Amino acid sequence: xxxxxxxxxxxxxxxxxxxxxxxxxxxxxxxxxxxxxxxxxxxxxxxxxxxxxxxxxxxxxxxxxxxxxxxxxxxxxxxxxxxxxxxxxxxxxxxxxxxxxxxxxxxxxxxxxxxxxxxxxxxxxxxxxxxxxxxxxxxxxxxxxxxxxxxxxxxxxxxxxxxxxxxxxxxxxxxxxxxxxxxxxxxxxxxxxxxxxxxxxxxxxxxxxxxxxxxxxxxxxxxxxxxxxxxxxxxxxxxxxxxxxxxxxxxxxxxxxxxxxxxxxxxxxxxxxxxxxxxxxxxxxxxxxxxxxxxxxxxxxxxxxxxxxxxxxxxxx
Numbered sequence: 001x002x003x004x005x006x007x008x009x010x011x012x013x014x015x016x017x018x019x020x021x022x023x024x025x026x027x028x029x030x031x032x033x034x035x036x037x038x039x040x041x042x043x044x045x046x047x048x049x050x051x052x053x054x055x056x057x058x059x060x061x062x063x064x065x066x067x068x069x070x071x072x073x074x075x076x077x078x079x080x081x082x083x084x085x086x087x088x089x090x091x092x093x094x095x096x097x098x099x100x101x102x103x104x105x106x107x108x109x110x111x112x113x114x115x116x117x118x119x120x121x122x123x124x125x126x127x128x129x130x131x132x133x134x135x136x137x138x139x140x141x142x143x144x145x146x147x148x149x150x151x152x153x154x155x156x157x158x159x160x161x162x163x164x165x166x167x168x169x170x171x172x173x174x175x176x177x178x179x180x181x182x183x184x185x186x187x188x189x190x191x192x193x194x195x196x197x198x199x200x201x202x203x204x205x206x207x208x209x210x211x212x213x214x215x216x217x218x219x220x221x222x223x224x225x226x227x228x229x230x231x232x233x234x235x236x237x238x239x240x241x242x243x244x245x246x247x248x249x250x251x252x253x254x255x256x257x258x259x260x261x262x263x264x265x266x267x268x269x270x271x272x273x274x275x276x277x278x279x280x281x282x283x284x285x286x287x288x289x290x291x292x293x294x295x296x297x298x299x300x301x302x303x304x305x306x307x308x309x310x311x312x313x314x315x316x317x
Contacts, residue, residue: 014139015135017042017062017063017135018042018061019044019062019064020055020061020064020066021033021043021046021064021065022051022052022065022066022067022075023045023047023067023070024047024069024070025067026047028067029047032065032124035121048071049072049073049074049075049077050072052064052078052082056085060086060089061089062090063089063090063091063131063132064082064089064091064092065091065124066092068093068106069095075095075106076101076106079091080109083109092113092114092127092128093114094115094124113127145157148222150204151203151204151207151223152207153207154222155223156223159224162222162232163179163283163284164276164280166234167269167276167279167283169234170269171269171271176236176237176238176268176315176316177232177233177234178234178238179230179266179268179269179287180231180241180245180264181230181265181287181290181291182206182229182262182263182264182291183227183262183264184202184203184227184262184263185261185262186261186299187227189259190259193258202255202260205257206229206252209248209255212251213247218235219231231244238268238308241266242266245264249300263291263294263295263299264301265290265302266290266304267283267305267308268311270283270307286308
């Protein structure tokens, strides 16, 4: 049995693949589906483009293998719809009507490759292998571009992008959005006394605590730079955010921290009539002010910015 996922081992990140096979011929769906099952990739089948889009709405596939001539919605229109709505999806076209559509036609429409019926499965396997290899390469490069090399948290570049996305969504849907800024106290003496390797170990341990102390798939943790970290906390009230921050502080105290502690500042996003980027600057600045207030008071504490407390009292009761 062949497993096309074996190619992904040469890349740092293996993307989970899934396939939708689209054809109005039940026999083709059966044999192609049997082949994909034999190479250990999850798949679904659709009898035409309309059904394929419905499946994509439910859970979009990474790869679509489609016929061209089908009722209700043909393959060319399906390709254009998929690329418009899910541009990262790869599409392999299979058809027995080469005279009606050329390789150039389907590639121009957005397909990744083209295979003519009748085809042998060695050819289909080769095309799938190439597509998956390229997808894993793109996924690896994307991951490297948004991750911090030391801690594997998201980096500052991605923080700026993600914060803007989360702020727009929070404002549109009417839920609170908080920012937590975490800074290490007395970290420089650790590097001076124990060396940078020990300092790096402390940063990696803190990154793990941030991940383990927050809500998976809801909150996002970032290395902001140096010994500063940020967390974006959507859909939570101030009390819940304080609990998260205190959990981080307490969990950190239980590690081999070489005398370091955490100063943590909390701010709340407020949309005004200014540009969104200006409101985001205020959000970051207020978290920074709260964090430095924690440092002024001796560190090892959580401080909520005054504006976050006022807004929470007004809107959350």
